[in-house]
Amino acid sequence: MNILISLIVYLVVFGLIWWLVSMLPLPSPVAQIVRVLFIILLILIVLSVFGIIPGNFLPRLNF
Numbered sequence: 001m002n003i004l005i006s007l008i009v010y011l012v013v014f015g016l017i018w019w020l021v022s023m024l025p026l027p028s029p030v031a032q033i034v035r036v037l038f039i040i041l042l043i044l045i046v047l048s049v050f051g052i053i054p055g056n057f058l059p060r061l062n063f
Helices: 002-022 028-049
Strands: none
Touching: 002 028
């Protein structure tokens, strides 16, 4: 249950950051690079929350 709550919190924060960055007036090539980086970060978040890769870059959530 704790893993599920952590995943939901991380995805909500990630979605808010994605929304704020998408509001920036970025040129097309820069926007595509940022989009690819966000997708890679999303994959890393999901894999680290489930313990597949070490999540040293994510802060610990204590409930």
